[in-house]
Amino acid sequence: MINLDGDHQAFAEEIKVRSGINFNTCLQCRSCTNGCPFLEGMDYAPNAVIRLVQLGLEDQVLQCSAIWVCVGCNTCCSFCPMAIDIPAVMDSLRHKALEKGIKIPESDILSFHTEVLNTVKKYGRTHKLEIMMRYKLKTMDLLSDMGVGLKMLKKRKLDLTPSKIQDKKAIEKIFREK
Amino acid sequence: MKKFSEKNEASRRPERLKFSFFPGCSLKTSGHENTLSLLKFCDRVNVELIELEDWNCCGSSSAHSVDHAVAKMLSMRNISLAPKGIPLMIACPSCLIRIKSMYLKLKKDNALKCEYEELWGKPFDEDLEIIHFFEILNRVRLEDHIDHPKEKLKKLKIAPYYGCMLSMPPDLRFEKSYYGIIEKTLGKLGADPIFFGYGARCCGTYLSVAKPKIAQKVVNEIVLKAMEAGAECIVTACSMCHLNLEIRCSLENPIPILHFSELLSMALGAGDKKKWFPRHLIDPVPLLEKRGLLTLLN
Structure with a gap:
């Protein structure tokens, strides 16, 4: 058994409470890592992320790219023999990193999430065209993928006007109450 | 009696x-x-x-x-x-x-x-x-709505693609699993489902926008494996998977990606193809024409 010191223990405990997931049952069998389709884009493999949290290594785990590259496809946790909800742990780690104001290594992914939520806040539903345009502006990457964007427009895959909900107050409440 | x-x-x-x-x-x-x-x-x-x-x-x-x-x-x-x-x-x-x-x-x-x-x-x-x-397909009997179902899809070789639909998070693990329902349903309607091993691989979701290179690799792998297994088309059960498989595939002459609902409707003769197929980035019409499936549509 590894005894953690105060800070490390406190961090591990906090993530456990936030996510509601007991990651200490992890056997380090790497089933999650073997199944992960996005492993190549990650600095730490999913099992290593779990290990870092178990050991309470706050800085390493909050600064890693893996927690942002993970899309939460649930492949890992459906393979996990201990049924650990790894994407839920990743969620809690992202929230903590944002709260602490840590420099996010995958700023493009964060920009994308922010733009998605901006359209949800405005219309109650996502508006793909606006998300893409604002995302492109924000990341100052206007030219790459133009071909794909134009093809999508041509095939009417991107509605020009947003689909909106009527009860705007409800959405305001959701974004205010948080 | x-x-x-x-x-x-x-x-x-x-x-x-x-x-x-x-x-x-x-x-x-x-x-x-x-x-x-x-x-x-x-x-x-x-x-x-x-x-x-x-x-x-x-x-x-x-x-x-x-x-x-x-x-x-x-x-x-x-x-x-x-x-x-x-x-x-x-x-x-x-x-x-x-x-x-x-x-x-x-x-x-x-x-x-x-x-x-x-x-x-x-x-x-x-x-x-x-x-x-998917659950609707467990609750309706297609045989009640169609004659000679087995003849409809003319042994079209389909690669059933579920994406992450089958990977449930642990809090949903006691929910019903629908693995095999595309095969079972379209098989009943005369299609020939093939197994290609990548039917439950995630399509990359939003990495398609934020990390296109990663998404492209994942998508190409899925489409290529389906093609290698002899599929004539991929059938998706999710609109986003469909979009990603279409926009991020950089293979030469990829097979068309059809929505599960499109094939279901076609088999039941409920067609308004003019509205569906022009919205596909990979045109499925040549394949459907070649296989004599366009006549299913009015």
Whole structure:
């Protein structure tokens, strides 16, 4: 058994409470890592992320790219023999990193999430065209993928006007109450 | 004897099933051909869908990634809108996971239930049934609506692609698994499903925008494996998977990607192909023409 010191223990405990997931049952069998389709884009493999949290290594785990590259496809946790909800742990780690104001290594992914939520806040539903345009502006990457964007427009895959909900107050409440 | 034939007659005219319908943003705003063919299919098999009034985005991947409270409340509001007494049908796997997880959480957490009731001013519906579109296929007998089903899809070789639909998070692990339902249903309608081993591989979701290179690699692998296994087309059950497989595939001459609902509707002869196929980035018309399947459509 590894005894953690105060800070490390406190961090591990906090993530456990936030996510509601007991990651200490992890056997380090790497089933999650073997199944992960996005492993190549990650600095730490999913099992290593779990290990870092178990050991309470706050800085390493909050600064890693893996927690942002993970899309939460649930492949890992459906393979996990201990049924650990790894994407839920990743969620809690992202929230903590944002709260602490840590420099996010995958700023493009964060920009994308922010733009998605901006359209949800405005219309109650996502508006793909606006998300893409604002995302492109924000990341100052206007030219790459133009071909794909134009093809999508041509095939009417991107509605020009947003689909909106009527009860705007409800959405305001959701974004205010948080 | 008379009784038997009466019963038989009644089963040929099954009662109309009714569901409230949550389309989600992908079906509503980019996968129009998916929505159109899904509505057509349901109508054809005597299933009535009533769109959930004023539904909002489930929060998608972004809300739970960066804002837990918003994710929670977006799902809660959708649950609060569901009419009592009829099941809520969700067509998008990702929306289903978000909304159903929240529903199960609410069910076992009294404090959360209080929060819900305070927020939306109505009691929590303990009996709401939330299902995926797949479940409808368990509740209707296609044989009741079609003659000679086996002849319809003319042994079209399909690669069934479920994406992450089959990978349920641990809190949904006791829910029904639908593995095999595309094979079973389209097989019954005369298609020839092939196994290619990548049917449950994630399509990359939003990495398609934020990390196109990663998404491209994943997508190419899925499409290539289907082609190597001899598939003539891939069948998807999710509008976003469909979009990603189309826009991120950089292989030469990739096979077309069809929505499950398109093939279902086609087999049942409910066609308005002019509205569906021009919205595909990889044109499925040459394949369908070659296989004599366009005549299924009017």
